[in-house]
């Protein structure tokens with residue numbers, strides 16, 4: 483992990499907050515339908531203080547997005563009056579905490595230590611397909627003159643290839659976009675405990691219209707974003723990816739899929755001290 487005094491950054495977990503839902507003491511950072519706004523606001527305050535995003539006792543503005551799984555990146559130089567719509571934020575203005583909310587999708591942070599500029603991006607499969615992080619690198623080049631080889635990237639916790647089953651149409655769409663798409667998917671035969679235990683039953687009684695061996699396709703979203711950052715010109719050594727699967731680790735992280743939608747949101751956040 484890249485560390486420097488002018489930079490604040492981090493990925494939150496689900497523990498240590500004041501939300502009474504989602505198992506209690508949850509650090510839910512998103513306005514969900516189950517939690518109260520008061521609890522979320524207090525949790526956000528806890529995050530800002532934990533990161534040290536505080537100046538003379540006052541927390542920095544937390545700049546968020548109405549996320550829509552797009553390739554839209556906003557440059558901000560002051561706290562927006564209204565919630566911006568999109569999936570990426572970049573700035574070179576100190577004392578703004580840029581944040582994306584996730585609960586399976588990947589939070590990706592970019593830092594340019596030469597030009598003191600930062601970015602935060604939200605990448606689910608749709609945003610990844612739309613090349614949100616590649617466009618994030620482009621936005622940093624455009625607005626701050628960043629050279630990709632100077633950039634550092636941190637890919638936070640998200641649903642990993644162990645758990646991220648997707649439909650065949652998702653794979654087809656990635657193959658249409660990325661030459662390396664073959665490296666992003668794996669296909670496994672579905673195991674069926676009943677069928678394995680009583681194979682004779684299924685030799686004679688097979689439901690009509692059902693194939694005998696289902697296959698499941700898994701997407702490696704982390705590798706997909708890593709490849710995209712490499713394609714955009716980042717050095718391999720400058721990309722750090724957390725090896726944490728939200729769906730496997732609901733003790734530590736929120737997972738929309740593993741918790742069937744009844745879950746909170748964690749944040750990936752980054753800001754400049756001065």
Ligand SMILES: [Zn+2]
Pocket residue numbers: 641642643644645646727728729730
């Ligand atoms: Zn997993």
